[in-house]
Amino acid sequence: MLTRVFTLLLLIGVSCAAEAQPLTRNVLKGTCETLVVAGRDVSPTCGESIVNTVQGRRTSFDFTSSDGTTVSFSGTGMPQDRQEEVGVDALQPVSAVILSVKGPDGGITRDTLMTVGSCRFPASSPGRSTVACAADTQRGRFEGTFTTASEAAPGR
Template sequence: MLTRLLTVLVLLGLSCTAELHAQPMTRNVLKGTCEKLVVAGKDVSPTCGESIVNTVQGRRTSFDFTSSDGTTVSFSGTGMPQDRQEEVGVDALQPVSAVILSVKATDGGITRDTLMTVGSCRFPQAGPGRSTVACAADTQRGRFEGTFTTTSEAAGK
């Protein structure tokens, strides 16, 4: 019985992995200004990078914020349709179910922790030619936040 259960779990895992690999990944690098980066409750905004990465693969989507010390905070959700939130002054809300924390060690190795969470990335209204992504999530390791504003090159012309 145990062997049969383990076999089913292995096959289920392989089928999920095959499905994930079969789906193409879209990766967009957005340039602009990082306004806020909080890692496990600690404000590290001065170290935040000048770009964020938006990745979409299958049903998952993430927004990745980086700091100058090599730390990356990924706010990841199922890619469910964004909910319009006009009554609270927010254009849309993207649910976040995990924060993936990647920390670069002094020896060059990278440690990754996947933290389950309930959170969201929202897209508040910004000025013409600008867009903002504001993510926040509470985890067992503390609060994670990231706010980033992009500026369209066409807006300055």
């Protein structure tokens, strides 16, 4: 159910692209299972939420670590494909990874890395939704896997 809602949110954001291109920002709470930055596994530092941003035809999933590093998997929403035959609800192509790193002086350095990758929304157990992003760049592999949980009370 949440997977379908998640996919619907993405499609709604894409359909608004022809208008004034408003920014839609969704904060999703849950459990970060994987965070790999430039080939280095930093999963223990991954935050308890991800941000899904949709503006015009562009959508991104932002994973944040406790040291202030943010990895954004970004792509256009239009070519999203259903992948039922391989057990995946949808596949969102990713054309860029935006790496934001907080320096010792508090300043933020941002690099946009062109890539070919994807965010998948695999089937999950009831009340859960999973986002699994992966992309290879000239600086190495980037991955993020995050599972949300329904906030409905038990027994609902």
